[in-house]
Amino acid sequence: MKKYQRLARQIADQIEMGVWLPGDRLPSLREQVAHSGMSFMTVSHAYQTLESQGTIVARPQSGYYVAPRPGALKRQPVSVMRDEAVDINTYIFEVLQASCRANVVPFGSAFPDPRLFPLSQLNRSLARVSKTATAVSVIDSLPPGNEALRHAIARRYAAQGINVSPDEIVVTAGALEALNLSLQAVTAPGDWVVVESPCFYGALQALERLRLKALAVPADIHEGIDLAALEEALANNPVKACWLMTNGQNPLGFTLSAEKKQQLIALLNRYGVALIEDDVYSELYAGRDKPLPARAWDSSGNTLHCSSFSKSLVAGFRIGWVAAGKHARRVQQLQLMSTLSTSSPMQLAVVDYLATRRYDSHLRRLRRTLAERKQQAYQALCRHLPPEVVVHNSSGGYFLWVELPETMDASALSEAALQHQISIAPGKMFTTSLAWHHCFRLNASWAWGEREEQAVITLARLMREGR
Numbered sequence: 001m002k003k004y005q006r007l008a009r010q011i012a013d014q015i016e017m018g019v020w021l022p023g024d025r026l027p028s029l030r031e032q033v034a035h036s037g038m039s040f041m042t043v044s045h046a047y048q049t050l051e052s053q054g055t056i057v058a059r060p061q062s063g064y065y066v067a068p069r070p071g072a073l074k075r076q077p078v079s080v081m082r083d084e085a086v087d088i089n090t091y092i093f094e095v096l097q098a099s100c101r102a103n104v105v106p107f108g109s110a111f112p113d114p115r116l117f118p119l120s121q122l123n124r125s126l127a128r129v130s131k132t133a134t135a136v137s138v139i140d141s142l143p144p145g146n147e148a149l150r151h152a153i154a155r156r157y158a159a160q161g162i163n164v165s166p167d168e169i170v171v172t173a174g175a176l177e178a179l180n181l182s183l184q185a186v187t188a189p190g191d192w193v194v195v196e197s198p199c200f201y202g203a204l205q206a207l208e209r210l211r212l213k214a215l216a217v218p219a220d221i222h223e224g225i226d227l228a229a230l231e232e233a234l235a236n237n238p239v240k241a242c243w244l245m246t247n248g249q250n251p252l253g254f255t256l257s258a259e260k261k262q263q264l265i266a267l268l269n270r271y272g273v274a275l276i277e278d279d280v281y282s283e284l285y286a287g288r289d290k291p292l293p294a295r296a297w298d299s300s301g302n303t304l305h306c307s308s309f310s311k312s313l314v315a316g317f318r319i320g321w322v323a324a325g326k327h328a329r330r331v332q333q334l335q336l337m338s339t340l341s342t343s344s345p346m347q348l349a350v351v352d353y354l355a356t357r358r359y360d361s362h363l364r365r366l367r368r369t370l371a372e373r374k375q376q377a378y379q380a381l382c383r384h385l386p387p388e389v390v391v392h393n394s395s396g397g398y399f400l401w402v403e404l405p406e407t408m409d410a411s412a413l414s415e416a417a418l419q420h421q422i423s424i425a426p427g428k429m430f431t432t433s434l435a436w437h438h439c440f441r442l443n444a445s446w447a448w449g450e451r452e453e454q455a456v457i458t459l460a461r462l463m464r465e466g467r
C-alpha cells in the first residue's frame with residue numbers, strides 16, 4: 001500500500017470510529033503534514049482519494065469536512081399505509097409539466113442526459129431499416145411485437161442465466177406501457193396492490209387510473225422493502241399484485257440482495273400474489289456484475305418482469321417489454337385493445353443496433369460516466385447545502401435522494417426553485433402518505449458545469465431561507 005493510501009485508510013478508520021463526525025472539519029493539509037510527518041503531496045493525495053470516495057468533501061476557502069453519513073435517514077414507521085383512493089396524478093402532472101419547460105435545470109427529470117446515448121449509431125440504424133418494407137407494415141409488429149427483437153431480448157436474459165422464452169415477451173411502448181398492461185392483466189378495479197413507500201410515481205398514477213387500492217410497504221434506503229411488513233400486508237389483505245423495484249429503486253436507489261430477492265419470491269408464491277417487477281435501471285448498476293432480477297428465482301410464471309431501453313440506450317424510441325410469464329396472452333390482448341402495436345421502425349432500429357454488438361461497450365461507458373457525474377453532483381451538494389441536509393448517494397443509477405430537516409417541505413422548495421428555473425422531484429410525488437414530504441430526488445446525470453453549480457447554490461440559499 002502506498003503512503004497516501006495508508007493515510008487515507010487511517011483517516012477513513014478514524015471517521016468510522018467516530019473520531020471525526022459528519023460535518024466536522026478535518027485538520028488542514030498543513031496541520032496534517034505537521035502531524036504525520038508526510039509530504040504535502042502525500043497528504044493532499046490522501047484527501048483527494050477520500051474526497052473521490054465521498055468520505056469527505058472540500059468546501060472552498062474553508063477546508064475539508066467529513067461528508068454527511070449515508071443512512072442518516074430516519075426509518076419510516078414500519079406500518080403499512082392503506083389508501084383506498086389514490087389521488088396524486090394532478091400533482092405529479094403539474095410538477096412534471098413545470099419541470100419540462102425549456103431553460104429549466106432539469107434536476108427533477110427522470111431521464112438520463114440524452115447526450116449519453118449513441119445517437120449517430122441509432123440514427124444510422126433507423127435510416128437503414130426505414131428503407132425496408134417491414135418498417136412501414138404493421139403486421140410484424142402486432143402483439144407480441146417484432147420476433148427478432150423478442151429473440152434479442154431473450155438472449156440478453158440468457159446471458160444472465162435466466163430462461164425466458166421469446167414467446168412470453170411482449171414488446172411495448174417503453175416500460176411504462178409494460179407495467180400498466182401487466183397491472184391491468186392481474187387486477188380488477190377495487191383490488192389491493194402493494195407498492196413501496198416511497199415508490200416510482202408511475203405506479204401511483206397507474207393505481208389511480210385503474211381504480212386500485214394501495215398498500216404502501218415501507219422501504220429502507222439500504223435494505224429496500226421491509227419483508228416483515230410485506231408479509232403483514234399480504235396476511236391481512238386480499239392483495240392481487242405487488243409492483244416493486246428490486247434493482248436501483250426509484251427514488252431511493254437501493255438494490256435488493258440476492259437472498260432478499262429469493263425470500264421475496266418465496267413469500268409472494270406462498271400467498272399466490274403476482275409480482276410486477278419494474279427493472280428499468282438494471283443496466284446502470286455499480287460494481288462488476290449485473291444484478292439478477294427477482295424473476296430469476298421464480299418458476300411459477302407469476303412474475304411479470306418489465307424493462308426498457310429508455311434509461312440505457314434511447315428514451316425517445318419508446319421501446320420496452322414485459323417478460324410476462326403465464327400472463328403473456330392476457331397482456332397481448334390488452335395491448336391489442338389499447339395501442340394496437342409498438343412502432344415498427346423503432347423496433348427494427350433497436351434490432352439493427354443490437355446486431356452491431358456495440359451495446360455492451362456503450363453500457364460500460366455509460367455506467368462509468370454516470371458514476372463520475374453522480375459523484376460530482378454529490379460533492380457539490382455536500383459543499384453547498386446546509387449541514388443539516390443529508391444527501392444519500394446510492395451506488396448505481398443517477399439519482400441522489402436529498403433529505404431536508406423534517407420541518408421543511410420539499411414541495412414548497414420545488415415551487416420556489418422553479419421560480420429560479422430549477423426543477424427537483426419532491427418526495428410528495430413518490431408517496432400516498434406524508435412520510436417523504438421533506439425529501440426530494442435529484443437527477444445527477446447531467447455534465448457538471450457552472451449552471452449546475454449555481455443551481456445548487458440557489459437551492460442552498462432557498463433552504464436557508466426556509467422555502
Ligand SMILES: Cc1ncc(COP(=O)(O)O)c(C=O)c1O
Pocket residue numbers: 110111173174175176177200202245250278280307308309310311315319320
Ligand atoms: C422506475 C421507473 N419505471 C418505469 C419508467 C418508465 O420507463 P419508460 O420510459 O421505458 O417507459 C421510469 C421512467 O422514469 C422509471 O423511473
